[in-house]
Amino acid sequence: MPHRAMYIWVDGTEPSHLLRSKTKVLAEGEEPPIWGFDGSSTNQAPGNASDVVLKPVKIVPDPIRGGDDILVLCECLNTDMTPHVTNTRAALVEVAERYAHLDPWFGMEQEYNFMEEGRPHGFPRQGFPQPQGPYYCGVGSADIYGREVADAHSQLCMDAGLAISGTNAEVMAGQWEFQIGPISPLEMADQLILARWMLYRLAEDFDLEVSIHPKPIAGDWNGAGCHTNFSTSAMRENYDAVIAACEALGKNADEHVKNYGAGIELRLTGEHETQRFDTFSYGVSDRGASVRIPWQVEKDRKGYIEDRRPNANCDPYIVTRLITETVCGDAS
Helix, strand or coil, rough: CCCEEEEEECCCCCCCCCCEEEEEEEECCCEEEEEEEEEHHCCCCCCCCEEEEEEEEEEEECCCCCCEEEEEEEEEECCCCCEEEEEEEEEHHHHHHHHHCCCEEECCCCCCCCEECCCECCCCCCCCCCCCCCCCCCCCCCCCCCCHHHHHHHHHHHHHHCCEEEECCCCCEEEEEEEEEEEEHHHHHHHHHHHHHHHHHHHHCCCCCEEEECCCCCCEEECCCCEEEEECCCCCCHHHHHHHHHHHHHCCHHHHHHHCCCHHHHHHCCCCCCCCCCCCCECEEECCCCCCHHHHHHHHHHEEEEECCEEEECHHHHHHHHHHHHHHHHCC
């Protein structure tokens, strides 16, 4: 029987890329082939040379359509089969292979906001809900908005075979988070893109939008980040390697912040559980630091670190590449 393949890719929209997708009907037993699209409509090519190539790189079951349908994550290539300028995955592949012997693991915590008619889901049409406090990991219809979507999304991720490890309501009304990992750098980035796509697609069915803007509403409200947990085999065995990783990130702090998502200065203000974007610090159990060392890691004298700087709208291929390069390169 024929089945459908949803080809998914990252476009060239600035300052934050968008996800695009389209369906190809495949014959029974047919593998998803190289395909293409009109790059002049996705900010990836001029109209007089508009073809951009889609190269399948990861295939998972399509839990939304079901049956034999599949989701096909793709890289964008030029017509000479070289990586397109918007293809940030290609650089990560090289770095992940170079440092594979150090066994880097990532776990990323994707925060996002459900939006409705231009305002966060749960915000009244006029004014604001009660201040932050009861929403984080809360329960009850007075404080929680969108649980049915967040729960349905976690099930989709499991059905697609992604390494989703948890979900929770976040600090701001209508804000949620899902976590994926720990897995290798390339798997981490690929799976986060697929999980984002499924979230956007699922929200269509609930007449909701999903925002990963770092500061979806101004004022005394938390922004949205993508806290990134990282370890190497050495860090998982030795606390000195944990401290060395923090020190390495501090040496390259400016480069990381510059590439951790558009509008990072709107979120990293030194308030709302953040360190300022122009300051680097690390500390045990400190959610106001750039990099947090969990208390259990200090107690066990081994483990991982949490880079709290990446924005919700970060490119996971860039974030995982930079952290791997900075920490593993310094350790080599």
